[in-house]
């Protein structure tokens with residue numbers, strides 16, 4: 622079970638990471654990437670990977686926090702690939718860890734009990750939850766017509 626304290630920390634870090642970029646009405650995916658690039662002062666390259674037979678439930682990853690390459694599974698629907706990229710951008714904006722051990726950690730986001738039973742690092746899970754929080758805010762900013770000020774968990 623995820624505690625209210627953990628959710629509060631996720632929300633605080635997630636909102637801080639999201640606030641680093643400028644969001645405007647009518648923002649699309651490419652515009653969001655451009656805003657992230659301007660904030661991070663790095664060019665982000667999206668790589669659509671075709672050979673993903675060994676990815677399992679992995680949907681995307683960064684090689685490391687120093688990497689400018691985000692990898693997504695080419696056969697996933699475009700909107701899902703964008704969400705996977707937003708998750709990786711969440712890591713970059715949060716500035717903590719990436720999900721290079723993503724198979725285990727993405728499963729952990731889905732099921733808190735999984736990471737506990739697997740002896741996983743709770744700090745890594747927190748980083749994953751923050752990345753998901755930022756991804757949700759970015760996807761909402763791009764796809765929902767509501768004012769950005771109303772975006773929150």
Ligand SMILES: [Zn+2]
Nearest residue numbers: 719720749752
């Ligand atoms: Zn992650």
